[in-house]
Amino acid sequence: VIVDRLTKSAHFLPMREDDSMDKLTKRYLKEVLTRHGIPISIISDRDPMFASNFWRAFQKALGTRLDMSTAYHPYHASIKAAPFEVLYGRKCRSPVCWAEVEDAQLIGPEIIQETTEKIVEIKKRLQAAHDRQKSYADVRRKPLEFQFDDKVMLKVSPWKGVVRFGKRGKLNPRYIGPFKLLAKVGTIAYRLELPQQLSRAHSTFHVCNLKKFTIVYH
Known part of the structure; x- marks a missing residue:
């Protein structure tokens, strides 16, 4: 896609x-x-x-x-307009709304100005949608950081189709590991030391797919 x-x-x-x-x-x-x-x-x-x-x-x-x-x-954002209209600069004429779409008579300079204005407006809407989604995420997000010596567990769900872990469906483990942290990438991702069986996958993961490994004593 x-x-x-x-x-x-x-x-x-x-x-x-x-x-x-x-x-x-x-x-x-x-x-x-x-x-x-x-x-x-x-x-x-x-x-x-x-x-x-x-x-x-x-x-x-x-x-x-x-x-x-x-x-x-x-992540996704909204442009508040039909992709056809944004891409071609006009509404799509269809049997459902044939009479609602008129043929615009525009000359070169007018087309350039109208297209430029639309691009500016769409960028504003994209930025507004991005800021809105970020504000929602910041409210729900819990600050989660790991130390260099920590070991972490990796969420299994992203690995569907990459490698199998012996069991399928509900019996499949939610997390695998533990794995050693190699480095912090930016502010929200970490690079892990992965075993050979996971060599096909990239070793950098968003923090939401990790959790700290803890040893439970009985």
Whole structure:
């Protein structure tokens, strides 16, 4: 799934987990670049494909900046407008509201001014939505920090499809570990020392997926 951060328009490209990087690149060129041009930046998860040397070199050659999100901690915002209207600068005419959509007669300078004003307004709405969500999260968030010598448990749910732990469904453990902390990344993430069986996954995790390891004596 590829989503434009400004307009929220999306492309859904059918891909298999074992598809090659060559196939991903061809789909990307055909479905995204030929329609929308070269993006300034791309935010993605830390899938091995997106973190590969080829993908990094390919985007660097295009002049696109790659930003990797913190593992398993996405967020969404609202633009308060239909993606079609934001992307094309007009409402979508459909059988349901055919008469409500008029053909706008705009010349070049007017189109540029109107588009610029819409972009400014959308950015304001995105920032407002982001600030609002952050304020909600700050109220619920409990300050959680670990010391360098601490060991932590890792929440299992993000690992679905990456590795199995012998049991499935309700019998699957909620946390695995303990794992040694290697470093703090920014203010909300930590890098862990993972065993070989988890080598396919990125080792940096948001603090919400960790809890301190404690020994219970009976």
